[in-house]
Amino acid sequence: MDSDPVPSSSPGFGTPAHPLRKNKSNHLPGRMSILPILLPPSTLRPIAFRTFTRKHNLTISSSALQTLAIFVGKNCGSGWREEGLAERVLDEVAKSWRKAGGGVIVEEGKGASLKIILQTIEGNMSGGRVVIGKASRKDPVAMSVPSRNRDSIGPRLQLSPSAATTLEDGEQGDSDLPLHPRSWIKVIDAFDMPRLIYNADKKYFEAAKSKASLFPELSKKTVLFRDRYNVIYQRLLRNESFQVSLGSSSLPSLSRSSSSFAPNQCYKLTPISNLLGRTGTSHLLLGMICDSPTGDLSLADLTGSIALELSHARTIPEDAAWFVPGMIVLVDGIYEEEETVKGSTLGGNSGIGGAIGGRFVGVSVCGPPCERREMSLGTITRLSAEEVTSSGGFGWIDFLGVGSERAQGSRMRQIQARCLRDIHRGPDSSRRTKIAIMSEVNLEHVETFDALRRIFGFYSELSLGERPIVFILIGNFVQKAIINGGGQAGSIQYKEYFDSLAILLAEFPSLLQRSTFIFVPGDNDPWSSAFSAGAAAPIPRHAVPELFTSRVKRVFATANAGSARSQSPEPIGEAIWTSNPSRITLFGPTHDIAILRDDISGRLRRSAVDIGQDADMSATMDQGMDNQKGFVSSVHSAGALAPQIGAESHSVPSAVHMSRKLVKTILDQGTMSPFPLSVRPVLWDYASSLQLYPLPSTLILADPEAAPFCMTYEGCHVMNPGKLIPQAALSSARWVEHDVFKNRGRVKEMRY
Template structure:
């Protein structure tokens, strides 16, 4: 009889299905066991291991009770969310929501916040996060629901929300990169209104964009010795690296162009370039007081019945159809028809222009050439014989309208000050304080926007640059920029003149030498690559080798200053196929192949002085034409441009016939002001600042009442207390300089010519815009007299050639002092 085994001894050998290898496989160790299947702890002691009983008795499975119910999506109507969105976006952050953006936010909040969007305050936190992220990305004043920025923000929030709440911390949103630092509502409101923010408000992304360390506060004294030098806050921005913006008429804001630029774009980009240039000037004109209508102006006009209080109105060219014999004011570009006649074009059409009886307002104060955008006041005359004929006949939009526009008065669109464009207060909170408006949040140069970091950079400039110069204002200081004009290196006397100029600054005390030297071309007299008299590439490199030998004699300047080289039309490589003719703008810098010896001279000087580390010692920067210098972020913007634009204006300008008749009972007005070479921008007597005498007021066209400085309509004759006295005529050099400066700055464009006269790269026209108005413009023009003029707060300087024509042994240059605020001054020396 077989013995009966005990059931307990059979328990380790329970029947198993499968292969023998699986039956012999031991159970997995507790370390690899799933955590959610581990039995709960029990106080009951375990049985003997020999009987293979579990360590703890099993309990029936109980599903875990959730700590909080999941969010149940709801349908949230946009009208219900509108009051809360208005308080958050409009009143607190000065933003405007479109209907599509409100719909997107309502859908997002209803899906992720559920019914607790109002009671628990979940929607307010989401709206606050979206508004801050939108401003951090410089999305603009108008929040559009179709913009990719808003969709990206909502997608980021969706991945960082739990239970309708935004997760912050290591696994949530990074507050350092996407939001402003913690600040109370009062300070945030002050910032949105355009007031100067307190030091506690910072913007990490803008500081990083300027090269400021995230651990450094600019309100504190910089720990790094190199950051205490004002030159470390200087940045050279090439034209091909500058951010590209276009003006959106629907949003009334600038938008950044994200498409990749090309030197060979499609023809449609040429139209886009003209449209953007027109829209920028048009919106600038509408911001002027003379083109704004209000109830106050209307009531005052009814009381006084004065034409001086009348506001101007711009008529689209397409709206001239059917308005025979009526007076209108047009804003458009001067162009030349295939027949050779002048025409004016805007975004709606073109019309033949007759300027045979037109006069300039003010008289002889600016140039007018085809390619410029001008204001023309006159009468439309419809030609019945050309109805349905010609280029477009009377078709209107998109074509040439029949008839002609008899221009009686023509003028430049008034300029706009930089502070008004940016909508911020002055550096010292002065009388030019402006609240709200403007484009202060736009980072036009990629160094940080004015409203974000401008106030903090001004404090840093005051501590590093201005306070040391207050001890002795007449002593040499660090905030000087030396601008040397055309430097023809193939002429031996040029290097002698440059050596004399550098020797004057090499003797300055330590720590007081200029921070920047600007050397401009043409670096050869003729087009070197076309072998136009200056040899070829070998001779071209020998010229720069000779310049390197001259610079090597001044190691003090090489180790403490930044030398910026701006090329001309005769420099390589572009002169190889143009022969010195007008080349497309912007143009690239001189190739490194020819400048290796100069770079080696800087490296040797820094190595001998022990300043070979990164960010230490001087450097040579080969910039494009044009280029920009940024000092202390957006506080100082200096445009460098080399072009003989004065001669080109004289060759292609339109000659006007008539003059403004002078009435006996009224005298010329002196409201239009422009400072001279002393650089002062404060109000002075008319005899020191007038560009030209303002013509008397007449009853026909209202264009005469528009002031040159854009301050609005001029005063009526009965309000003028004293007529100006007869003055001697100003010298021709001063009149030519003021005429050139007014033309360029009012156009807000460095190349206001036809493409056949001065071609441009269509995708890089943003680098040619002068909007906002820069703080200084270096216009190196050898065909114009040397001058330093201040117009609408912009210091315009022209050093001319370094060798003064007609004067042997005389060198000329311009010294621009950033600290004094008086602009530049023309200096001369003998050698």
């Protein structure tokens, strides 16, 4: 037998050296006894921050940190720091958390179970170290999950970012996925979208806890505008021009010493309540334009309001956007203190939360700069394969209920590439990428049916690869709100219009079998038109009731029943009736298409504030406006449309200039309805469905009062199909054809 591995403690006293019998428990490789210690969470916090936050872009909660401190103290003992045992264990926990599809915040119940992960890692530890061979053979989370719970966790593991990188084409994980792009189209009703509210304290979006109602509490009205202000405020502070930089030499030098824009410094916003006692000084304010009971304008933020004087102001860029009450704007100007409040909405009260005495003389006014979708989500552009960055953003938030960008984006792009490749190799050899959009489809006119017959006939004669995968028909489906004036007879007549549309669609079974038809209502469609009589109805509004659409759905069922497609991966055609506004997603968060039907350009022109320009301004105001040019140019430098607006306003056609002006106004405000509730009513509990933050990849802005256009601003492609039948030519049809994967649209016109 071998000699005793434990020597005698006292050889001078003749202690016999009896050999110890070997057994399996004494000779496991690296087997050592660990003496547990009590490790405070504050002591472990630096290592946890370095491992979870800097290395894996995760945020650990206080409760999770306490759980990890107990785990490390128990399993690593006194060698947690000197031997680096804690850092290795925490790194393995972070990898398992990401692999299990957990969220950006590490805590119990946030996408993965921290308790199960620690139990699995503890079973694979020896001597305070994780045995790599045991932990890497199988998924540690799947090994510890009971068989009855694996079905619910499996889909999340399959679509997690880490698992997505291991599933290549031809592997078992992709064998059951649909292989046609139309299978990944999802139409999201405005009433089904997640109700998210921005928490200004946590700097994060949270789901609304209360149940949505058409008759909510009065406090929800305040939350509506406060949430809109907080979103724009945090978006503005993320702009480079409002961030402190060590190397600030690249910032424009502003010479006005009394302004908030000192040379080589970032721009600063002043709360309205801080204007008290600072008469004659220049400030930059961010607030909402409001109408006072006296008819004057005022500017309000979360701290107070002040009378606004814009008779000597100018817009920057010049004539680039509309400014109406209800919009949040940046105003640079001078504060003048007076004894009485002129134009106050609060009856002369002064102090925080009330009206500030005096007035604010605006020198220049501009909208808050827009933010690109990639910046809002914290991802790199598509040229870099949408890799996740560490720049923050809201990439982990599921804004539409189809998965967040960071959790599903990479995986969905892999599926998209495979679907397009397989469809191209399939028997049909068709790579269909287009959407046909038609607006103001008035079914009460015979000319409309002639135009639709020409368009559908044009596409049915094309090869399968050139046909659109989606047809979007947008109301108003009647020119006048007949539901209000005609009573029951109006409803019968309205149904007859859709019955006539069903007869027309039955003439093109090939389109019904291989395309998705989406119908979006207008203000004159039921049921809101029954009491609005064609006036502005509250939005979002429900889809056209099924009472009127049954005949159209029956035509689709008949066409699909007669089709002979047994081996084709393409799903059958269908008709979807959705709300106004609504969203269409293709391959999850990869393609986000927002649809809005509204006469928004006419409402902007009617409600626009008259911002004057006086030739006899003082030298101080002239200098302030010159300085503001540099401010706006730096703030809006990232936009592709902003330099064109104003710079080319005198050289471009009027219709193009008005289209640019409309697009910039809407996207800068980050909402589909930047109006007071008296001008455009909004259902308070569903106001989050109107947000344009982050920017969608595509916005369909159906406004028949504006000229048709297709243009891109800050990466968002905006399209307006205009009227299906132009007023100038009745024997013609006009619509927009949009290529989804190129994100480009084109206005098409057909004469007959």
